[in-house]
Each structure stands twice: as structure tokens, then as C-alpha cells.
Amino acid sequence: MLKKLLIALLIVTMFASAEFAQAKYKVGVSMPSATHGWMANANWWAQKAKTDWEARDKSITVELKYAGNAAQQSSDIEDLLVKKVNAIVVFPFDTSVTSVVEKAYNQGVYVVVLDRGVSKEGIYDVYITNDDEAYTRKGMEWMAKQMNYKGNLLLITGIPSPIDTIRTDTIKTVVAKYPNIKLLDVQPGDWNRQKSTTVMENYLQKYKQVDAVYTADDDMMLGAMQAYKESGRTDIKLWLGGGCLKDVIKGIMDGKSIMAGYPVVMADVTYSPSVIATSISYACIGVKGDKLNPYTYQVRALPRRVILPSELVTKENAKDFYVPAAPF
């Protein structure tokens, strides 16, 4: 029984690897595994891009690697290089993958790096990122307007990290423009729903009059709402998260609360996990030497730095951002 199973497994894997070996363009993708909702969505988008490209173009195969930590990610990239990939898409944990990415680039592999980036110039073909500054600037400007530029604001931030620092500093800069908005407190919720609930519980004990809560992350917003619901208070009128979890977008679309007893959310800001899918497309187009679109003149190579916009999502445009098939 066990032996049969093993043989079956062997045959399957050999077929799988044989198929991979025959493709003309092999695209390897290395990214963090799904430790929170946003990254789970990103994993889903990577899978979708793989399915789409392999259906669309027989000369392409995409292989996905999800790593649990930075050291494993380096190993994954090395393994992909041994498999002689033609292009590689790297969503780095942090800049410690720089030396491996450099090795790939020097071997002539087409390199696309995302988001947290690499600490060296000239070792990639394309750099793609979401816009962290605009993400909270647009969110906070909307929030300020809804607050009529006055009132008490609470902030829950993510894991202390360079990205979180950009976001939080941007929020503070916007708030500083409006002297009547009082930023009561800033505490980290670590992009974690439970942690955010705890932070909000403490906030509710401490501050008796709050007008708005901004978490810059939908997961954390839902966590904070749970604490608010349990407290039975009714003073907080305005909530804003970010990152567009599908339940939140659905709530905005329908104008309903996401869960019984939760306040209604009116807006969201995109920080799209589909950035990984876009990057895979860039890698496929780039490695084949195709043009991105017919409207660019002369230059065939893709743009070297791409910043995807953060957009404000309200009831009017929410349906464009609703992806029912995504896991979160």
C-alpha cells in the first residue's frame, strides 16, 4: 500500500518535473507563505497568474515557491537557479536576499523584484511596488474630510518595520495639517486581528470620547470593531482599514455592516495583493522580449521601476475591487 503510494508519487513528480523541463521559458516565483490574510490573497493571486499564463502561452511555465522565513527564501531562489529558470520573480522578506538576487541577475536570469526590495542597484530588470505613501495619505485625507477636519482620532499600526514607518509617518504628516484633529494614541497591532482587539480594548478603557479609528489594515480594523462591539459604545462614527479584504469591500458595496453589531464601513484603500500577479506578467513579457503595450514608442524593454497606485474605494467603485474567488 505504502509502496504503491510512493511509486505513484514518484511518477507524478517525475511527470511534473519533466513537463517543467520542456517549457521554453521557465519563470520561478519566490514569496513569503500565507501568514496573514493579505499574504494569503497574494499567494492566491500568484496561483491565478500561473494558471492564466500557462493557459494563455504554451511556451511558459511558472513555478511557485512559498518560504516561511528569509533563509528558506534564499534556498528557494538557489534551487530555482539550479533548475535553470529564465526569469525569477522575488517578493522578498527583507533585503537579505540581495546577494542571491544578484547571483541570479549575473547569471543572466530576468529578475523582477517587489515591494521590500533589494539593497543594491543594478541587479534587477524590473522593480514593482505598491505605494505606501499614497496608501495612508489618501486614506487619511478621506478620513479628515469625513471628520469635518475636527475630532479625536485613534491609530493602530502594524509590525514595526520600514513599511509601517512610512505609513505611520505619512498619517502623522497629514494629521498635522489639521490642528482640530487630535491624534489620541498610536499603538502597534502587528497586522494581527487578535492583537488589534486587545489594543482597542485598552483604547476604549482609556479614551471616553473617540470619533474615528484608522488601522490602515482591514484585518486589524475588524479586530478593533470586535472590541468596540463588545464594549457597547456608540461614539465612534468613522472606521477605516485598508488592503481591501473581500468582506469589507462587499460591505461597502451593499452599505451594510460586515458582521452583526459591527459599524458600517464606508471606504477602503487599495494596497493590492495582486501586485504579485502583475509582477509575474512583467516577468513573462520581459523574458520573452515582448512589448508591454502597443502605445509605447521605440523602447522594447519594460519600465525599470513600477509603482502601482493606491486607490480610494467607495460605494461607487467598490464592485471593481470585489474578487469573490479570493480567499480573504
Added chain:
Amino acid sequence: MTATSGSRFSLEKHGSVLALGVLFILAGIIGWPYFLQVENLVNVMRQSSYTGIIALGMTFVIISGGIDLSVGAIAAFVASCGVLFMNYVLVHNGGNESSAILLGIAVMLALGFLCGALNGFLITKGKIVPFIVTLGTMSIFRYISLQMANAGEFASHSQAYGEFGMSKVISFDVSGNNVSLPTPVLALFLIAFILSFILHNTRYGRYLCAVGSNARVAQYSAVRVDRVRFWAYGVIGLCIGASAALLAARFNTVSTPNFGLGFELDAIAAVIIGGTAMAGGRGSVWGTVIGVFMLQIIQNMLNMAGLSPYLQGVVKGVVIIASVYIQRQRQ
């Protein structure tokens, strides 16, 4: 007694080698044609060596009847300090890179030892259970590093240090291919050789096993139990220092939230797969080396086969439990 225990011992001794052999053949088939490429095998060895060096120290700690959960956090702390010191020397010493690198590595080794010694001190003098002490220091050292870097990273200013991380020693020819052993792999074997010698051929090694199998009896036999246990943490501290120096060199940067994350669990898993008893008292340094290689080969072969990355964790877990189960049967 002598005959049976002799044959049992050899089965136990060679059991893990056998398992590695079987796994290797399996990997050759599943990961065909990539796994057996020389470049890949060298990669696997290098990928194993960083947690491997820590696992060697972990072998001593576990034989002594203890555990160390703080290794990854200490590695991050030690590497951060080492890189900062290296940069400082570079700036204030007129850019003499080789002395800066040597001093930096010395600082990492010394700090690693001190951090290990702190654990050892709290465990032996403070009479606190190792699990609790190292759970605490894991948090302490990780968050000191985060505080130092504001959760960011420390980049080394030395190009040569990065080259040292990717450097190779001892080249030889394998069927026309020039193969060279990466420095961290050499370090792994060297440290394994030294620790194996200490474990099997010195009084300290015998005391370590005695303390691990029954601390009270060892105490009555005039073994200074606390001192023996303390030095086990000193040894793992030095190993962490060496591993941190090599890993930081490889990346040429230390990212405080991620550096060494999860190393403790990989190191413990490797020690257990290598046949060291979790309860302490007996163990094998070379078994740990085999355990480390086995873990990395599993990951590598599934990577090469292009299986779902999530399944890799499942297979890893099954192998850990299975290897302990087999060893339990043998006893």
C-alpha cells in the same frame, strides 16, 4: 550483554547514516534531474550549515538535559552588534577591511559566548528551568535587536565581508567539474569534529552524558553538575556566534525582524532526527550533522520536484516524528 548491546549500538549508530542514504537515493529520483547536480549538492550543504552549526551546540545542550529556544534571537542580536562594530572599526581605522572583519567576527564569537553564558548562569545559579530561561531570553534578545535597528536592518559597509560569506575553500575535481566547498560547510565539519572529540574523548564529554542521564547521581559522584551544564550553554553560545558571523556575511546585512527566525526549531529537529535523546544523557554530534542534511535534502528535493510548498512542512513534520518513533523502537 556485551554482544547484543554492541550490535544494537552499531545499528543505532549506522541507522541514521542508512536513513540519510535512503533519503539521498529517494531525492535523486524525486528531484531528477536537478537534485544530483554538483551545484545543487553544494547548495544543500551550504544551506544546511548555518542552522547546522547551531544544532551542533544544541546537541550539547540537549545531552545535558536542557533546551535552548533563544538561539535565533541571540544570532540576530550578536550579528547586529558585530556588524555595527565592524562598521565602526572601518570608519575609525582608516578602512582596513581585514582587521575590521576579524574584529567583527571576534566580537560576534565573544558576544555569542556571553549570551549563552547568561542563559547558563540563569539556569544553574538562578535555578530556573531552561525552557523558561531561554523562552525569556529569546524575547529579550529579539526585541533588543529590534529596538537597536528600529525594526530595520544593519548593512555592513564592507564589500569583503560579503565576499567572505560567499567564499569557498578546498577545491577538487569531480568528473571534470571543479567543485569547491563553501566556507560555512568547512566550519560545520570543523566544529562537528571538535565537539565530537570533546564528547567522546574528554572527561567533560563523559560528565555531560552523566549529568544529562541523571543529574542527582552525577552530583553524588562528585561531578560539578552546574559547571558542566553552564559550559554546555557556553558552547552553544560560541556556535551561535560562528553561525551568525557566517550568515551575516552571506547576506552582508542583518535584518533584525527576520535574522535567525525559526532557527531554534530547525536546530532542535535536526538534533532529534540525529538520534540524540530529548531527555538528555546520550547523543551524537555526527548524528546531528546527518539530521541537518536530512532536513535540508527533504526541502530541496520537494522544491526540485515542484510540489506544493505547503506540503514540505507536512513532510518535515512526518520525518521528525517517524525518526523519533524508529529510534524509540530500537531502544
